[in-house]
Amino acid sequence: MSRADTDLISRVEESYDKLLALCAHLEGFADALPDAIDRQECLIMSRALGPMVHRIQEFEEQQVFPVLLAWQAIKPEMTETIDRLKIEHQLDSCYAEDVQDMLRGLGEGRPTLSPDAAGFMLRGFFEAMRRHVAFEQQFLVPLLQLALRRLPASVGAN
Numbered sequence: 302m303s304r305a306d307t308d309l310i311s312r313v314e315e316s317y318d319k320l321l322a323l324c325a326h327l328e329g330f331a332d333a334l335p336d337a338i339d340r341q342e343c344l345i346m347s348r349a350l351g352p353m354v355h356r357i358q359e360f361e362e363q364q365v366f367p368v369l370l371a372w373q374a375i376k377p378e379m380t381e382t383i384d385r386l387k388i389e390h391q392l393d394s395c396y397a398e399d400v401q402d403m404l405r406g407l408g409e410g411r412p413t414l415s416p417d418a419a420g421f422m423l424r425g426f427f428e429a430m431r432r433h434v435a436f437e438q439q440f441l442v443p444l445l446q447l448a449l450r451r452l453p454a455s456v457g458a459n
């Protein structure tokens with residue numbers, strides 16, 4: 302595996318670590334509701350959440366998914382799986398916007414939702430995100446490693 306391939310795997314693993322840290326952070330907010338919430342942290346997160354999720358999704362879609370789709374032997378099943386993951390990205394991205402708005406309201410001291418509803422929204426978001434990341438870690442990363450090893454032969458055969 303080339304240096305570039307190893308770097309790609311490292312970047313993928315780092316991006317999952319970042320998303321899981323984000324989930325832990327959001328879980329902290331949910332646990333702190335309603336009285337122990339740190340308004341400054343809510344404001345910081347309300348600005349960082351969407352761009353961070355978007356950046357990682359874009360990286361996966363532009364640099365990871367194409368490698369898997371280029372491996373012809375797994376392409377039929379992979380196409381369907383990757384389409385599903387892209388839909389999950391879109392849903393997570395929309396959900397992240399709602400969470401951002403809710404956190405901005407909390408940070409500015411004018412909550413848009415009841416504490417229960419805000420906690421429900423946070424948990425819905427980070428639980429879905431953890432499931433998505435777990436699937437990609439367990440299923441995509443091993444396939445990505447295999448694809449990177451096989452890709453030159455597979456590309457050469459086309």
Ligand SMILES: [Fe+2]
Binds near residue numbers: 361433437
């Ligand atoms: Fe993803």
